[in-house]
Amino acid sequence: MATQVFKIPKSLKENMKYSFCPGCDHGVAVRLVAEVLDELDIQDRSVLIASIGCSVTAYDFLDVDSVEAPHGRALAVGTGVKRAKPNQVVFSYQGDGDFASIGLAESLHAALRGEKLTAICINNTTYGMTGGQLGPTTLLGQKTTTSTMGRNVEYYGYPIKIAEHVALCDGTAYAARVSLDTVANIRKAKQAIKKAFEVQLNGLGFGFVEILATCPTNWRMTPEQAHERVRKEMMKHYVPGVYKDITETK
Amino acid sequence: MITEDITNKKVLSKGNYAIAKASILAGCDCYFGYPITPQSEIGEYMSGKMQELGRAYVSAESELAAISMTLGACSTGVKAMTSSSSCAVALMQETLSYATADELPLVLISVMRGGPGLGNIYPSQGDYFQATKGGGNGDYKLIVLAPSNVQECVDLTYKAFHLAHKYRNPTVLLADGLLGQMMEPVEFKPYPYAEIDNSDWALTGAKNRKSRVIRSYAPLADNQCKFVEKLFEKYKTIEENETEWEEMGTEDADIILVSFGSTSRNVKTAMKLCREKGLKVGFFRPITLFPFPNKRLNELASKVKKFITVEVNMGQMINDVKLAVNGKASVELIHKAVGAPPSPEEIQSQVEELI
Amino acid sequence: MEKNFIIAGFGGQGVLLAGEVLATAFMLANKNVTWYPSYGAEMRGGTVNCEIVASDEEVSAVNKHDTDFIVALNQASFDKFLSKIKKGGYMIANSTLAKEIKTRADINYVFAPITKLAEELGNVKMANILALGVLAKASKAISLEQLSEALDSVLPAHRKNLLPLNLKALKIGYEYDLLPV
Incomplete structure (x- = not known):
C-alpha cells in the first residue's frame, strides 16, 4: 500500500509562482518555516514581517497574514504587531543586510527588549537582490561587485557574526546558526526554527535563527559548488551551533 | 472605557499633555516614541498612562524604529500613534511613504521646532513642506491638520484618528513648540466619532479566511500605475469631504x-x-x-x-x-x-x- | 479687556507653578487665558519666566513685547523686564533679592520682601505663592478666593498637605501693605 511521505506544507500558498533563482537556499528555508508553522499549528494566528531584499517575496509563498517592513525595520514593525496583538505569533524573515546592516539597531534592540518575536535571518554573505554587492557578512577575501579585489580590512572592516551578537542580548531566549548544505543539517535547521518559535509561544523572549545559505547566481557557482563553499568557507567563519538556549537546563 | 479624563469642565492643560490625553480618549491602543524637545511631554505622559491602562508603549531605539513600530501596530487595525519633531520627523519620512502605500491609519504628532539641521527648540513652521509635500519617495499625500490653540490640539487629535481610519491614510497633527509648551483651558469631551470597522483588511491571523498581505512592493509597472491612480482618487474624495478652514x-x-x-x-x-x-x-x-x-x-x-x-x-x-x-x-x-x-x-x- | 503678566525669577523659585496657579485662577474666573513659559536649553539655577495673558475675548497673542505686570523674584529678572512694562503698568519686585531703585517714573513699583516673608512663614519655597498674593492686590485682576481655589486645583494629590501653608502665604502677600508711587 502506498503511503505519502512528502507533501506541500499547508502553510505554503497554493499555486504559488516560485521566484527564487535555481539552487538558492531561500526556497528550502521558506519551506522549513512553513513546515514548522504546520507542526506547531500556528498558521492561522501568525503574522509574517517581510523585509527588503529577496526575502520580501516570502509573502508570496507563506500562506499567513503578512506586512512588509521598510528596509531594516522588520523587527520594529514586528514589535508593533506583537505589542498590538500579543496573542499573534509574529516572525520576521530577513536577509543579513536587512537584519545586520541597515537594521542592526532594530534587530538588537528587539532582542534586548526581549520581544516575543521570532526572527529568521538568511546569511548568504552578499546583497542578493541588488546584484551581489558586499554586505555585512561578506567574508574577508570574498569578491563581490563592490569588493572586486576581495574584502580587505583596510577598506571594509570585518564581517559580523550575527548569532553570537544576538546571543549576547539579555532578552534573547534562543539563538542558533544553522546550515542547509546537507540533509542532516536541513533537519537540524528545522529543529532550530521550531525552537525559535517555541520560545515565543512560551513567552520566554526573543527567538533567533541565522541560516547559512547559498546565492549561486551572485556567487557565480553551480548549486553544488555553492554548497561546497558554505561548508568550506562559511561554516569555518560562521560556525553552526546553538549560541543561547535559556530552556536548556545545565 | 476611559472616563477619568472626561471632566465636562475646563482644565488648564499644556498642549503636549492635551494631545497625549486626547489620544488616550480617542482609544489609542499603542504608542511608540523617542524623546525630542519640544514634544517630549507626550511620550512622558504616555509611558505612565499606557501602562496603567494595559495598552502598548515602547521607548523605541530611534525614530526610524518608533514609526515602524507604529506601522506594524496599525497593520493589525488598532489605533496607534507616534510623536516627534522636525529633524526627527525627517527620519520618519520613509515609513510615512510606506504607510501611505500600505494604506495604514497611522497617526503622527509633529511638533515643529527650528531648522534646518538640529536648529533649535523654539517654535517654527518650517516643516509645512515636510508635512504637506513629504520627504518620502513617490506620489503620496498625508492628511495634515493644523491646530491653533490647545483646545484644537484635543479636537484635532480626535479628528486625526478618525480621518486616518476613515481613509486608511497616515494623518499628521502639525503643531509647534508654542502650542506644545503653552497651557490653556481645555475641555476633554468623549471621542465624538464612531468606531470604524476594519475587519476586512486588518491582520489578525488567517483564521477561517484567506491570508492577507499588506505590501507596497509592486514588481509590475501596470499594477503600480493603477494603484497610485486609485490612491489619488482617494485623495480627491478627501479634498471634497474634509477640507476645513x-x-x-x-x-x-x-x-x-x-x-x-x-x-x-x-x-x-x-x-x-x-x-x-x-x-x-x-x-x-x-x-x-x-x-x-x-x-x-x-x-x-x-x-x-x-x-x-x-x-x-x-x-x-x-x-x-x-x-x-x-x-x-x-x-x-x-x-x-x-x-x-x-x-x-x-x-x-x-x-x-x-x- | 486683556492683561498680561510675566512672572520671573531663578530656577527653583517656583515661577512656572505660580504662573500656572494664576492662569488657573483666570480660567476659574471664566476668562480666556494662555500660559507660556520661557524654554530652551536651560541650566539649573538659570533664569525662568512665564507669561500669562488673560482676556475677556480670544487671547490676542503670547510672547508680547510689552506687559502690564511683572513679578520679579530676583535682581536679574528685575533688570531684564523693567523696560518691557507698559506705561502705567506694575513692577512687583522681591525686595529681599532686588534693590529698591525706581528709575522709571511712568510705572508703578511695588517692593515687598517676598523671600523674607516666606522665610518668616517657615518655608522659603512659599515665596512664589506669596508673590501672587501681592500681585492680586496690586493688579485687582483676580481675587484672593479665585487664587485659593486655583491653588487647590493645581496642587497634586501628594502635595495637598502643603495647601494650608500655601493659602497662608497667599494671604500674607495679599495683605502686605502696598506702597505704590
Missing part, C-alpha cells in the same frame, strides 16, 4: 491675511487692528493643510486685491496660496524664519507697508 472679515475685504497654526492667532489679532484703522482686511486660516482649501481661496481671489500669507518660515504655504489663487490676485509674504510669531502690531505695520 476658518475665515473672518472676508465678505468686504480688499486684503486677506492667510496663516495657519499658532501664528494665525497673532494674525487674527493683526486683522482686527487693521480693521480698527479702517483697513478692509480679512483673515483666512486653513485648518486642513492637506486637503488645502484651494477652492475657497480661489473664490475669494475673485473678490480681493491681495493675499498676504504670514508664516514662521521663509515662505512655504505661500506657494499653495499662489497655486490656489492662480494669478487672480497678488500674493505677498510676511514672515520670520524661526521663533515665536511676529506680534500683531508688527504684522499690522507690515501689512500697511505692503498696501
Whole structure:
C-alpha cells in the first residue's frame, strides 16, 4: 500500500509562482518555516514581517497574514504587531543586510527588549537582490561587485557574526546558526526554527535563527559548488551551533 | 472605557499633555516614541498612562524604529500613534511613504521646532513642506491638520484618528513648540466619532479566511500605475469631504491675511487692528493643510486685491496660496524664519507697508 | 479687556507653578487665558519666566513685547523686564533679592520682601505663592478666593498637605501693605 511521505506544507500558498533563482537556499528555508508553522499549528494566528531584499517575496509563498517592513525595520514593525496583538505569533524573515546592516539597531534592540518575536535571518554573505554587492557578512577575501579585489580590512572592516551578537542580548531566549548544505543539517535547521518559535509561544523572549545559505547566481557557482563553499568557507567563519538556549537546563 | 479624563469642565492643560490625553480618549491602543524637545511631554505622559491602562508603549531605539513600530501596530487595525519633531520627523519620512502605500491609519504628532539641521527648540513652521509635500519617495499625500490653540490640539487629535481610519491614510497633527509648551483651558469631551470597522483588511491571523498581505512592493509597472491612480482618487474624495478652514472679515475685504497654526492667532489679532484703522482686511486660516482649501481661496481671489500669507518660515504655504489663487490676485509674504510669531502690531505695520 | 503678566525669577523659585496657579485662577474666573513659559536649553539655577495673558475675548497673542505686570523674584529678572512694562503698568519686585531703585517714573513699583516673608512663614519655597498674593492686590485682576481655589486645583494629590501653608502665604502677600508711587 502506498503511503505519502512528502507533501506541500499547508502553510505554503497554493499555486504559488516560485521566484527564487535555481539552487538558492531561500526556497528550502521558506519551506522549513512553513513546515514548522504546520507542526506547531500556528498558521492561522501568525503574522509574517517581510523585509527588503529577496526575502520580501516570502509573502508570496507563506500562506499567513503578512506586512512588509521598510528596509531594516522588520523587527520594529514586528514589535508593533506583537505589542498590538500579543496573542499573534509574529516572525520576521530577513536577509543579513536587512537584519545586520541597515537594521542592526532594530534587530538588537528587539532582542534586548526581549520581544516575543521570532526572527529568521538568511546569511548568504552578499546583497542578493541588488546584484551581489558586499554586505555585512561578506567574508574577508570574498569578491563581490563592490569588493572586486576581495574584502580587505583596510577598506571594509570585518564581517559580523550575527548569532553570537544576538546571543549576547539579555532578552534573547534562543539563538542558533544553522546550515542547509546537507540533509542532516536541513533537519537540524528545522529543529532550530521550531525552537525559535517555541520560545515565543512560551513567552520566554526573543527567538533567533541565522541560516547559512547559498546565492549561486551572485556567487557565480553551480548549486553544488555553492554548497561546497558554505561548508568550506562559511561554516569555518560562521560556525553552526546553538549560541543561547535559556530552556536548556545545565 | 476611559472616563477619568472626561471632566465636562475646563482644565488648564499644556498642549503636549492635551494631545497625549486626547489620544488616550480617542482609544489609542499603542504608542511608540523617542524623546525630542519640544514634544517630549507626550511620550512622558504616555509611558505612565499606557501602562496603567494595559495598552502598548515602547521607548523605541530611534525614530526610524518608533514609526515602524507604529506601522506594524496599525497593520493589525488598532489605533496607534507616534510623536516627534522636525529633524526627527525627517527620519520618519520613509515609513510615512510606506504607510501611505500600505494604506495604514497611522497617526503622527509633529511638533515643529527650528531648522534646518538640529536648529533649535523654539517654535517654527518650517516643516509645512515636510508635512504637506513629504520627504518620502513617490506620489503620496498625508492628511495634515493644523491646530491653533490647545483646545484644537484635543479636537484635532480626535479628528486625526478618525480621518486616518476613515481613509486608511497616515494623518499628521502639525503643531509647534508654542502650542506644545503653552497651557490653556481645555475641555476633554468623549471621542465624538464612531468606531470604524476594519475587519476586512486588518491582520489578525488567517483564521477561517484567506491570508492577507499588506505590501507596497509592486514588481509590475501596470499594477503600480493603477494603484497610485486609485490612491489619488482617494485623495480627491478627501479634498471634497474634509477640507476645513476658518475665515473672518472676508465678505468686504480688499486684503486677506492667510496663516495657519499658532501664528494665525497673532494674525487674527493683526486683522482686527487693521480693521480698527479702517483697513478692509480679512483673515483666512486653513485648518486642513492637506486637503488645502484651494477652492475657497480661489473664490475669494475673485473678490480681493491681495493675499498676504504670514508664516514662521521663509515662505512655504505661500506657494499653495499662489497655486490656489492662480494669478487672480497678488500674493505677498510676511514672515520670520524661526521663533515665536511676529506680534500683531508688527504684522499690522507690515501689512500697511505692503498696501 | 486683556492683561498680561510675566512672572520671573531663578530656577527653583517656583515661577512656572505660580504662573500656572494664576492662569488657573483666570480660567476659574471664566476668562480666556494662555500660559507660556520661557524654554530652551536651560541650566539649573538659570533664569525662568512665564507669561500669562488673560482676556475677556480670544487671547490676542503670547510672547508680547510689552506687559502690564511683572513679578520679579530676583535682581536679574528685575533688570531684564523693567523696560518691557507698559506705561502705567506694575513692577512687583522681591525686595529681599532686588534693590529698591525706581528709575522709571511712568510705572508703578511695588517692593515687598517676598523671600523674607516666606522665610518668616517657615518655608522659603512659599515665596512664589506669596508673590501672587501681592500681585492680586496690586493688579485687582483676580481675587484672593479665585487664587485659593486655583491653588487647590493645581496642587497634586501628594502635595495637598502643603495647601494650608500655601493659602497662608497667599494671604500674607495679599495683605502686605502696598506702597505704590
